[in-house]
Amino acid sequence: LSEPEGLDRDARTAMRLIRFARALESGELAHGARLHVLAEFSSVAKGEHVRSLLDAGKCGFAGPDRLRLSLVSTERIKNYFMVHSAFVPGVTTLYDELLGEGGQDLVRVEAPPPGRGERVNGPIAFEELRAALEPRGVIPMALELDDGAVLLNPEPGPALAAARIRAVYALARGRDLAAHGDRQPEEGEGREAARGEQAPRISA
Known part of the structure; x- marks a missing residue:
């Protein structure tokens, strides 16, 4: 947490x-079995008074060791990045990618409904979908099915009917998807599902 x-x-x-x-x-706010909260303060001493506010019992955790609060100063964070950049060449570019506004986002790419007379019933495996989206710099993370279920990083298994896939959740740059919006997929790129992604509708 930081302002x-x-x-x-x-x-x-x-x-x-x-x-x-x-x-x-x-x-x-839902939470898992453990939670570690990291808060940035200009002065850590000013933030110490809020430590008592995060009570593990009141917040629904099984024990005090299940909820942690770490306070870190802005100066310490700056020093860490400076030292890391000095000893690891090229890491600054990586930080720009991870922390900059122009980095990747978690997007929801909807599969458009088939056109008139078009059938989209062929099976497709998650690995095939991943290979079809790779040229666009898109990393699929989950599938949303027609019944509302969401499969997070599906394990290798039987292929799904392409018609059942309502949307794909993925890490991507919106501009990369837009740049490939009119590209015709090559033969074998994800079968019918790849054709359905030619003009994706994107929502962050």
Whole structure:
């Protein structure tokens, strides 16, 4: 958690922590068996008073070791990146990709319905779909089926009927998908499902 802008960044970050803690306590925010919260403060001393707000018991965790809060100063983060960049050539470019606004997003690519007289019933495996999307720089993560079920990183197994795939959740750059929107897939690229992705509708 961090508030990069504002006159009093630490106070704003503390307020976010308070809202986060209340959401956990009320059950509004779902969580797993363990949770590690990392909060950035200009002055770590100013953030210490919020540590007591994250009570593992009140937030629905089995024990105090299941909920952790780490406070880190902005200066420490800057020093880490500076040292890392000095000893690992090229890592700055990687950080720009991971942290910059122009990096990859989690997108939902809808499979358009088949046109008039077109049948999209052939089976397709997740590996085939991954190979079909690879030239676009798209990494599929999950499939949304026609019954609303979501298969997260499906394991190798029987192929699914292409008509059952409603959408694909993937890591991608929106501009890369748009640039390939009019490209005709080559023979064998994901069969009918690849044809359905020629003009994807994208939602972040």
